[in-house]
Amino acid sequence: MGNDAGTAPETLLQTPLHSLHRELGAKMVPFAGYDMPVQYPMGVLKEHLHTRHQAGLFDVSHMGQVRLRGASVEAVIAALEALVPGDVAALAPGRIRYTMFTDAQGGILDDLMVTRFDDHVYVVINAGRKRADLAHMAENLPGVEIEYLGDDAGLLALQGPAAATVMARLVPGAEAMPFMSATTASINGIPVQFSRSGYTGEDGFEISVAARDSEALARLLLAQPEVAPIGLGARDSLRLEAGLCLYGHDIDETTTPIEAGLAWTISKRRRAEGGFLGAAIIQAQLQNGTTRKRVGILPEGRQPAREHTDIQDQDGRVIGQVTSGGFGPTANGPVAMGYVATAQAAVGTPVNLIVRGKPLAAKVAAMPFAPHRYFKG
Amino acid sequence: MTIRFTKDHEWIKLEGDVATVGITDYAQHALGDVVFVEVPEAGKALSQGKDAAVVESVKAASEVYAPVDGTVTEGNAALADEPALVNTDPTGKGWFFKMTLSNPSQLDALMDEEAYKSYVEGL
Numbered sequence: 001m002g003n004d005a006g007t008a009p010e011t012l013l014q015t016p017l018h019s020l021h022r023e024l025g026a027k028m029v030p031f032a033g034y035d036m037p038v039q040y041p042m043g044v045l046k047e048h049l050h051t052r053h054q055a056g057l058f059d060v061s062h063m064g065q066v067r068l069r070g071a072s073v074e075a076v077i078a079a080l081e082a083l084v085p086g087d088v089a090a091l092a093p094g095r096i097r098y099t100m101f102t103d104a105q106g107g108i109l110d111d112l113m114v115t116r117f118d119d120h121v122y123v124v125i126n127a128g129r130k131r132a133d134l135a136h137m138a139e140n141l142p143g144v145e146i147e148y149l150g151d152d153a154g155l156l157a158l159q160g161p162a163a164a165t166v167m168a169r170l171v172p173g174a175e176a177m178p179f180m181s182a183t184t185a186s187i188n189g190i191p192v193q194f195s196r197s198g199y200t201g202e203d204g205f206e207i208s209v210a211a212r213d214s215e216a217l218a219r220l221l222l223a224q225p226e227v228a229p230i231g232l233g234a235r236d237s238l239r240l241e242a243g244l245c246l247y248g249h250d251i252d253e254t255t256t257p258i259e260a261g262l263a264w265t266i267s268k269r270r271r272a273e274g275g276f277l278g279a280a281i282i283q284a285q286l287q288n289g290t291t292r293k294r295v296g297i298l299p300e301g302r303q304p305a306r307e308h309t310d311i312q313d314q315d316g317r318v319i320g321q322v323t324s325g326g327f328g329p330t331a332n333g334p335v336a337m338g339y340v341a342t343a344q345a346a347v348g349t350p351v352n353l354i355v356r357g358k359p360l361a362a363k364v365a366a367m368p369f370a371p372h373r374y375f376k377g
Numbered sequence: 378m379t380i381r382f383t384k385d386h387e388w389i390k391l392e393g394d395v396a397t398v399g400i401t402d403y404a405q406h407a408l409g410d411v412v413f414v415e416v417p418e419a420g421k422a423l424s425q426g427k428d429a430a431v432v433e434s435v436k437a438a439s440e441v442y443a444p445v446d447g448t449v450t451e452g453n454a455a456l457a458d459e460p461a462l463v464n465t466d467p468t469g470k471g472w473f474f475k476m477t478l479s480n481p482s483q484l485d486a487l488m489d490e491e492a493y494k495s496y497v498e499g500l
Binding site for chain 2: 038039043044045046048233234236237302303304306326327329334356
């Protein structure tokens with residue numbers, strides 16, 4: 001028996017929760033340069049379902065947390081808007097936007113969360129893109145002081161329908177926070193900054209905490225009866241079912257936000273005004289459409305189709321590729337997403353996935369595969 | 378009855394002229410929750426060390442290799458409806474396929490239970 005999951009010998013970084021993961025019996029794997037828990041003894045399937053039914057705690061400290069400061073927060077926002085198509089200026093203090101760093105061709109350099117605070121802007125970027133993003137910002141954000149929190153900060157995600165109950169127990173009032181908002185608080189004397197947001201399609205929170213306090217906070221959260229530790233394996237199946245993009249797989253420099261189905265992240269003002277890298281290309285695509293689109297794909301039967309699987313039309317022509325695919329424990333079957341030619345992108349279009357040389361019948365499907373259950377107030 | 382093991386964590390159990398093949402407890406544990414299994418059809422010729430079946434967990438697909446040369450006599454149809462049998466009973470109900478052997482002496486080069494146990498302990 002064998003698979004192609006190679007393990008390259010390298011010096012791996014550790015998050016502040018590394019020893020806790022080992023203590024909890026996690027299976028550790030290299031991910032974006034970090035030694036990360038892919039699963040705990042519960043296993044990916046049960047971890048996934050536990051998150052959908054109760055609450056899961058994820059260590060996402062490998063992600064990059066950055067504070068941007070300048071002469072004024074307005075000046076920082078104006079500078080940042082030159083690099084992202086998201087409407088940062090429209091954010092009220094304490095509110096969050098999902099957006100992307102684009103390049104001059106309209107390709108996606110990374111996707112990120114941007115939070116406006118009273119006196120600065122806080123962004124969270126992907127682990128594997130930290131170095132590139134920091135260089136990109138240093139070069140293209142004149143007058144902006146870039147503070148990379150680096151190893152000084154941990155980031156925990158608490159996700160699932162019981163997340164609000166758990167957070168409210170620790171921070172009274174947290175249950176009323178709007179989706180995509182952020183605040184600061186103290187949990188058992190530990191200062192935290194946290195947001196109502198996540199990457200699972202469930203209600204939940206993401207909590208930034210000093211590295212030295214990370215383990216104490218994680219232990220406190222894990223002591224709540226609803227909460228179990230969840231690894232990267234379930235994080236991936238949860239976000240796939242939620243139809244959320246994974247950078248380097250579903251989006252990258254060769255895909256634009258419009259091809260990726262992320263036009264909803266670009267406001268009317270920003271569409272009209274442009275003023276971000278690649279704006280002309282993205283505006284033209286908003287006007288005229290694109291030749292390919294990211295879509296959901298549901299294979300018939302039980303067999304999963306993985307990343308890089310060719311997608312063919314009924315005449316055997318290759319019309320695209322799967323960019324993320326696997327088994328969805330909540331969907332209770334295989335789920336996938338990928339890019340197909342726009343002419344074949346309508347929901348219900350029959351396609352064939354070429355798995356180990358054989359066509360596997362599938363259909364273009366609406367996403368998410370598991371309904372989003374974000375807090376609506 | 379002879380049971381032998383490969384370095385790739387397949388087991389093969391010979392009873393009379395027919396051998397049953399599956400993956401070991403170590404292998405199912407490493408894979409995690411099995412969600413799909415593709416077994417070969419009766420009549421398929423297998424070559425030692427070459428692809429014989431596919432097992433997919435939530436996260437990844439893995440190949441199962443033929444432990445010896447031979448011909449498939451039966452694939453385990455129960456795995457289509459209940460792939461998790463590979464996790465719950467890897468050396469029993471979770472078997473993958475049965476085969477006849479074209480060169481039974483190939484078994485001699487595989488590990489016996491004791492040798493496999495020490496092999497796994499060394500991983």
